[in-house]
Every structure is written in C-alpha cells, then in structure tokens.
Amino acid sequence: MAVCSAYTTQSLNSTCSISTPAKTHLGFHQKQVVFYRRSSKRGGSGSSSSPCVITCSAGDSQTVVIGLAADSGCGKSTFMRRLTSVFGGAAEPPKGGNPDSNTLISDMTTVICLDDYHSLDRTGRKEKGVTALDPRANDFDLMYEQVKAIKSGVAVDKPIYNHVTGLLDPPELIKPPKILVIEGLHPMFDERVRDLLDFSIYLDISNEVKFAWKIQRDLTLLKTLQRDMAERGHSLESIKASIEARKPDFDAYIDPQKKYADAVIEVLPTQLIPDDNEGKVLRVRLIMKEGVKHFSPVYLFDEGSTISWIPCGRKLTCSYPGIKFHYGPDTYFGNEVSILEMDGQFDRLDELIYVESHLSNISTKFYGEVTQQMLKHADFPGSNNGTGLFQTIVGLKIRDLYEQITSSKTAAPLEATKA
C-alpha cells in the first residue's frame, strides 16, 4: 500500500514533469518521486500555480533484516532453502550477472553472503597470515553501511567474493527486498550491524558432528578404499587437521556471537545410541531467547514448565532408536531462554504429523504446514531429524515476525493522496 505525502514547494519556475516510476520487481519497494504540476483553474487572482512534489514510497516499510551465523558456506545452505521456501518460490542467483555470485534472490527474500565483505582476498589473507574467520579480513564498515542502506530502501553495489578464484570481483546491484538475510561467519560480530537485525540465528554444530559431516562432504566412497594408493586430496587426517587448525580462530571470533542470537540451533551427537560416532542420528536443541519482539518461543504442552516427552508408545510406533523430546526454561549466557530439544529421527510421515500436532506456538497457517514443508524438501539433508524440523519452524517464526512488523507499520496513519 503506498503512502503519499503531498508537499508544495516554492521552487524555481521549472517545467514540471511526471517521471514514470521505474518498473519494480515484485517484492522490491523503492522510493518513487513524481513531479506534478497542478494547474490553477481558478480565476486570474494572480497567484501562480506552485509546483507540487508528491513523494511516494511504496509500503513505507523498511526491509526486515535477518542474520544467520553459519560455518557451512553461503547462501546455498539447506537452511536458506527451507527459509525461502516458507515464503514461497525458489531462490536463485541474480539472472545474467556474475555466475560466481553468492547472492540468492526469490520473490520475497534476498540472501547475501557476508564473504562478499572480505577486505582481503585469498592472496591478501595469505600474505597477512589471517584466516577468513579473522575480523581483520572483513570490512565491517562497508557491511554496516550497505545493510543500513538496504534496510532503509536504498539499493547498493555490493562487492562479490569469488570462492573459486579467491578474488574480489566487480560489484553487483542489490535492490532492497522485503526480507534481507545476511548469512556468513560474522553477522553479529559488529555491534552496529547487530542493531540492524530484526532477528538473528546461530547454527551451532558440535565438533563431533562437524567432523562426521565433513567426512561425508569431502570423502567419497572411492577415497575411503584408497588404502594402498597414494593419498591425494582429503583423508580422515586432513579433515581432522583442517578443523583443528581453524578452531582457535573459530572459538575466538565466531563462537562468541552465540550469546547475541535470538535463536540458536545446536546440533549434537545423539544420546540414544551409546558411543555413536556416525553422526547420523542427531540431538538438536532449539534455544530461543525470551522477550524478543515479535517472537514467541515454541513450546510443548505447557509453556514455561519442564517436559520430557517420548511420543513413541501406544498411539505411535517408532523404529530404533526412536524419538525423545525435551522442553524447558533455562539460562544461556545470562539470558532467559526456552529450549526445545529433539533427539532421534523420523521414519514415517505419521510420526512427523503426530509431533507437529503436539507443538505449540509454531506459527503455522494451517494444520500440518510443518509436515508439508518437510515433505516438500524430503531430499534435503536433515529432513528426518531435528535440524530440518527446527529450521522449518524457525522459518515459520520468521514469516510470523515479518508479518507482525509489516502490519504494525501499515497501521500507522495513512495520508490520502490529495492531488
């Protein structure tokens, strides 16, 4: 809905023109200025018609900004896909631009990779002896300026960090979307950027799970059998060494952001299988900060109480190792939080819908929406455990937050256009 304010200006006698608004993509809102000359039809009283300037800003709403801290690459992660899917539409790289762009754009959302704000490219970091995790390799001033600009409805030319070449490529234009997601290693590192975020999430993967996932990522079936041949590329040792070498910087610069997050998704090895080291069955904890504006934490049965719940029993049969839930209040780095925890995995559709029907405050628009979203992306990693479940739920909470923010803005008085 456009809000237009009309002003009259005593300006120079210039020919007023009507500028046709630039064709805007659905979901983008831009300031449009229309110069309009009001012809005075009243008699020759001598008063010259003063040119009117009508300024319209579509929606008059600021972009909602979400921060996601994750060590798993940029803008292409499963979480991002689930999130954009909740809003509808698939997220794609900007059409016709740099093919190595990290940006993803869908109807409602634009996902920016914070690696684009590297101040040092790969060679530069090597020379200075800093990893990408180090704040010295990132330009927080530029990050702040550009996120602030986008938030207030101004398009920016954002640099591109090319992960294939390791160089900084020429910038790409980012137009303000309805929802901007900034994903990367440092969304909550800089205080000014933190203050721009309407909601923030931290994806906290434990070391054991990280190790197991990276093995699956980097070691193909082929390599695990290559015992007799010379080791080329990754091995168990190299993966372990890589995690260990990055750990000091990770602990110093990335991990401390946890305490600022409104929601933390913590991924741990399961407690249901003793000595499990495969990292296939997972224990996932959704840690939700209390008192966050427009965000009401998900709960089980009775808000604020402590619940232990095993859904498998008479009404629902599950296969080994089953499913176990826990919910309760807690403190996390000095903040009041509520924690919802799931250990185990879903085997069948009816387990998922059964669990969904017992959760409250999940911000669904219809019964079974969580299940539907999970099924829609059944091929995504984590679709049968807490990672997929909680990522989907956080996506719905973000949608809810977005709708609350935008409806509270349109509730502001509207001035009718009196042109």
Added chain:
Amino acid sequence: MATLRFNSLTGTVEKNPTSSFSSNPRLSWAYFQCNNKGERRASRMTVKAMGAAKYKGTQMREKKLTEMIEKKVSEAKQVCEGDETSDECKVAWDEVEEVSQAKADLRLRLEIEKKDPLESFCQENPETEECKIYED
C-alpha cells in the same frame, strides 16, 4: 594363473540423509583384484554420473576445485610440518576448507536443484567458451 574377482556395489540412497551433504545415488564402482604370482594389485574402475552439469564452464569449475583441493591439502601438510600452531598453517588449512566447501556447494546445487548454476548466465551468453554444452 591370475584370478579376477569382480564385485559391484551400487551406492545406496539413504531415504532421508542427515548429513549436510547427501550421498550420491548414482555412484557405482567396481573393484578388481588381481592375484598374479602372489603379487596383488588393486585397481579400480569408477562410473560416476554427475549431477545435471550441462555446461563446460561448470565441469571446468568442478575440475579446478578438485585439483585445488588436492594441491592445497598437500601444501597445508607441508607448511604445518614445521609448526602446527603457526599462522601459515592456520591459513593453509583455512584455504583447504574454503575450496572444499566451494566444491561441495557446487555439487549440492547440481544434485538438489538439478540445474546447472550457469543456466541463466548461459542463456544470455550462449557463445562463450564456458557455455559450450558439456558432453560426457
């Protein structure tokens, strides 16, 4: 007399993979073992169907990333031999992580989106080298 044993195994598709990188359902391999005068030599034939890589540019990127991973892993091992806690060592492994993730992202896009990342670029620029159709 050499005996040839042949096992074939087709990769199994996990119904709902939990890892951050799903197993490739189209990976199949055959393992040969030749016993010849007590001498054992294992050789391997692999047939790996790529995701939907359509353009030469994507195939080139994937190849480049694979080569970079190998190169950077051996570099990192060398650099870290002296001092594991040195800055050079940290940076070397960080580079390995960066390119490993870049390769995984590319694979993930091909497999999950089933679309070549160069698709929209190549529609606008079909005559470039990168946009030649990749033929297996």
